[in-house]
Amino acid sequence: MKKAFITGITGQDGAYLAKLLLDKGYEVHGGVRRISQPETVRLEKLGVAKDVHLHEFDLTEMNNIFRTIRDYPVDEFYNLAAQSFVGTSWELPIYTADADGMAVVRILDTLRTLKPDTRFYQASTSEMFGLVQEVPQRETTRLYPRSPYGVAKVYGHYITMNYRESFGMHSSSGILFNHESPLRGKEFVTRKITLALAKLAKGGSDPVVLGNLDAKRDWGFAGDYVEGMWRMLQQDVADDYVLATGVTTTIRDFIRFAAEALGMEPVFSGEGIHETAIDAKTGKRIVEISEKFFRPAEVELLIGDASKAEQNLGWKATVSVQGLAQMMAKADYDELA
Structure with missing residues (x-):
């Protein structure tokens, strides 16, 4: 052994x-x-x-x-x-x-x-x-x-x-x-996204708050x-x-894939820190942006x-x-x- x-x-x-x-x-x-x-x-x-x-x-x-x-x-x-x-x-x-x-x-x-x-x-x-x-x-x-x-x-x-x-x-x-x-820690961006969207799908009202949605990762x-x-x-x-x-995917697209898996229709609008997303089916805001989640030196791709x-x-x-x-x-x- x-x-x-x-x-x-x-x-x-x-x-x-x-x-x-x-x-x-x-x-x-x-x-x-x-x-x-x-x-x-x-x-x-x-x-x-x-x-x-x-x-x-x-x-x-x-x-x-x-x-x-x-x-x-x-x-x-x-x-x-x-x-x-x-x-x-x-x-x-x-x-x-x-x-x-x-x-x-x-x-x-x-x-x-x-x-x-x-x-x-x-x-x-x-x-x-x-x-x-x-x-x-x-x-x-x-x-x-x-x-x-x-x-x-x-x-x-x-x-x-x-x-x-x-x-x-x-x-x-x-x-x-x-x-x-599914075992990923809740502080990591992917799990942060899926957990917040799951709560919204269960009737919650708090959007997921993120930083740079344009960052691309190979997940x-x-x-x-x-x-x-x-x-x-x-x-x-x-x-x-x-x-x-x-395969590289933006954080924005990861959000879209996860939201659609839960029956949502995410619609993004705005740019930079003013970007948001709503669920077209319910009108709920599902994504907000905060400067505090931007890194001092970003890894873009x-x-x-x-x-x-x-x-x-x-x-x-x-x-x-x-x-x-x-x-x-x-x-x-x-x-x-």
Whole structure:
């Protein structure tokens, strides 16, 4: 039986990955932050909360990392934990650098010391491309991060590559473009949209308040993307891979897809901070714009080229952005009382 350790196991990706690995016969361990009661709702929704072994794990504490890896040696280590909200990284830039950047080398160096044959996966991100230098973005595209989050992730990405090249470790990075699901945190824009629209469809009156509706993202389904993570660590030779759908969609269109899935007819009017949207069927205002949700430095366009992953890993996204928006909107609607 293979053993795996997942940091961030209680998050969206961690929960889907835990289920995938359990289904493949792994013994699954996971790292959780020290809180009075671990938040296991995502694991519970997927029916695997009782099947994983949880351990206190702090990305910023070297001794804790060392002891955990010493006491629970594994075949595969997936580092998914991070300060993962881009907007918050401007408020917590030093913590973000520590948790998303320095934590990676803490884990890698501990593995190098204690169990260098462990296969390591680092959760890199399309936010590293930031002010994009090439369209679409691929593994060789120059990085130009536009947030403290993106900058910290660049360090984690390059140190993963460095330990692979310097010490022969099987360390790979997945440069994942936006991947969402019904398990997505409510602070992320896609889930914020689908939850607010579901409440409106249930009779609520509060519109979803957003920032730049023109921002374009490459959105896929998280359940697809964890399969790609696993496939990277099954390769004989470690490498870095972009995982993406190859389709870019504005936030405005994501709203439209989610609203239509709930039987609404969204109609947009105005421009910039004065743009709004109403449901033509009910006359309800469903979208408003607020300056506070604009980023200090915006990432305008992200679209990935996953041809390397398709060729080498046999991986391809299976859920369209329309299907994703529909899945999330209906899940939120069904969960509301």
